[in-house]
Amino acid sequence: MIKRLHISNYAIIEELTLDFADGLSIITGETGAGKSIVLGALNLILGGRADTKTLFDETEKCIIEGRFDIAAYDLRRFFEANDLDYEAELIIRREITPSGKSRAFVNDTPANLKVLQQLGATLIDLHQQFDTLYINNSDFQLELLDALAGQLAAVKTYRKDYQLLQETRRKLRALREEQAQAVREQEFLEFQVNELEAANLQANEQEDLEAERHRLSNADEIKQLTSGAFHFLSEGDDAVTDRLLAITVKLQPLAAGDPQLRAISERFESLRLELDEVAADLEAFGEETDVNPQRLNEIEERLNMLYRLHAKHAVADNTELIAIYENLSARLGHFSDLGGKINKLERDEKQLLKQLSEQGTALRAGREKVAPQFAGDVQKQLAELSMQNARLRVDFVPLDLPGPNGLDEVRFLFSANKGGKLQSIKDAASGGEMSRLALVTKSLVASAMELPTLIFDEIDSGVSGDVAQKMGRILTDLSRHHQVVVITHSPQVASRAHRHYFVYKTDKQDADRTITRVRELDGDERVRAIATMLSQNPPSESALKNARELIEAE
Structure with a gap:
């Protein structure tokens, strides 16, 4: 509900504050005093278009600020989705600079007009003559019937399942497209996987093969070199190891009494033993090295195959190639799982359609049950408001598939005149007739559903006396459940106010200018x-x- 509206530097309003409360607030005043200007200012914080021509002082900026109690509204997700701070008391501010720049703020956070419009649609239901009212909206018409049927919770469950159906179908479309793509890719992927699988890749195989190829390619030279080195070190008449042994035999007795020479002797002995091992290793390496052209050819073929695969997949070694093989194998496995996933989603889709059909049938029954009584009540109340010939009929149009609100579309068909053709409300009702129809329909569902603050402008246009008094009673009944604000020229309607505001014009002191002011009336006033x-x-x-x-x- 709206708690306060502050207007500064707008049209003929220099500065004005209106404090609102629960129940029925009435705004009256002389023609041209500025009542509609107040609504124009309110419309700005609801996302309306701004115009610098409305500035009271063209050198100063215009500020419109509204304070709302939104604790009863489910708006936390909306605030989170729009990155806004949520507070139970909402402050919407609109500023218009002399240069024409317009800025909007929600709880002091900059916001665009779309956000203001979405918030405004939730917080304020503004009825002015010739407006397109909610009563024209098919979704609202269904919500109205569902409220009367006491099935708003069932509708919420239906919509949740409907959204789940849409999500299931989205997933199905994506998987089917993926499956179609998989059919085209699968043969190529299988070829790549089979090729890599046949290669029987080993992580360090390339390095080992390159070392073995090097040895086999130089086998003759290796055998010749290792044999000659071994003969020189260990087998010749003047073998190096024999000469070193002779030196060791002579050095050890001399080193026994000299610590420094003993250390040198020990190092010399280690060198001699190491040289013996080197000679033995050279002999063994030469004996293990075979001249094997067949094995060399096998290695060359294997390496050529590996080099080709490396180049094909743009990798440097077998480790990267193995990773590619595992990735391709996983993709093939995923493709093979697609059929199972699609089958499961198709079963889910079928089950959801069954649920929605059952729920939609129940919703249809509830709506069809209350529709005749609702239409009759509307006609009865309209007759009391000097529309004796008004007729309303609720038609249901079955859908081929479940829709977001059920298995039907609803159409409210209306005629204000005797013998008139029943047609859509926007085509059948004048501005005043629309306002009265909106008042009646919303009064009938006031206790059954949540409504925003209802603001009626000139709803009593063209009515007086007993009809206006009955309209005032309807507004009073409506205000027991919702906040209602009415701008009126009718004394019968004004007399029903819980709070009565009077808008008037006065001359500004020390200035040759007329301004609008407002005061709350009480008692004798x-x-x-x-x-x-x-x-x-x-x-x-x-x-x-x-x-x-x-x-x-x-």
Whole structure:
């Protein structure tokens, strides 16, 4: 609900603050005093278009600020989705600079007009003559019937399942497209996987093969070199190891009494033993090295195959090639799982369609049950509001497939005149007739569903006397469940106010200019204002008496 509206530097309003409360708030005033200007300012914080021509002082910026209590609204997700801070008290501010730049803020966070419009649609339902009212909206018409049928929770469950169906179908489309792509790719992937699998890849195989190829390619030279080295070190008449042994035999006795020479002797002995091992290793390496052209050819073929695969897959070694093989194998495995996933989703889709059909049938029954009574109640109340020939019919159009709100579309067909053709409300009702129809329909569902703050402008246009009094009673009943604000010229409607605001024009002190002000009326002031609406200014004694009777009437 709206708690406060502050307007600064807008049209003929220099500065004005309106504090609203629960129940029915009435705004009255002379023609041209600025009542519609207040609504224009309110429309700005609901996302309406801005215009610098509306600035009271063209050198200063215009500020419109609204405070709302939104604790009863489920808006946390909306605030999170739009990266806005959520507070139970919402502040929307709109600024228009003299240069024409417009800025909007939600709880002091900059916001675009789309956000304001979405918030405004939730918080304020503004009815002005010739507006396209919610009553024209098919979704609202269904919600209205569902509220009367007491099945809003069932509708919420249906919509949740409907969204799940849409998500299931989205996944199905994606998997089917992937499967179609897989059919085209699978043969090529299988060829690549089979080729890599046949290669029987080993992580360090390339390095080992390259070393073995090098040895086999130089086998003759290796055998010749290792044999000659071994002969030189260990087998010749003047073998190096024999000469070193002779030196060791002579050195050890001399080193026994000299620590420094003993250390050198020990190092010399280690060198001799190491040289013996080197000679033995050279002999063994030469004996193990075979001249094997067949094996060399096998290695060359294997390496050529590996080099080709490396180049084909743009990798440097077998480790990367093995990773590619594992990835391709996984993709093939995923493709093989697609059929199973598709089958499961198709079963889910079938089950959801069955659930939606059952739920939609139940929703249809509830709507069809309350529709005739609702149409009759609308016609009865409209007749009391001087629309005796008004007719309303609720038609249901079955859908081929479950829709977001059920198995049907709803159409409210209306005629305001005797013998008139039933047609859509927007084509059949004038501005005043639309306003009265909106008032009646919303009063009928006021206790059954949540509604935003309802603001009616000139809803009583063209009615007076007993009809206006009945309209006032309907507004009072509606305000027991929702916040209602009414701009009116009718004393009968104004008399029903829980809070009565009077908008008037006055000359600004020290300036040759007229400005709009507002004050809340109470007690005798309120009686006098309503009496003036009944007669003239100043009002007669009979008008004052009549005004008191209207205010005191139940």
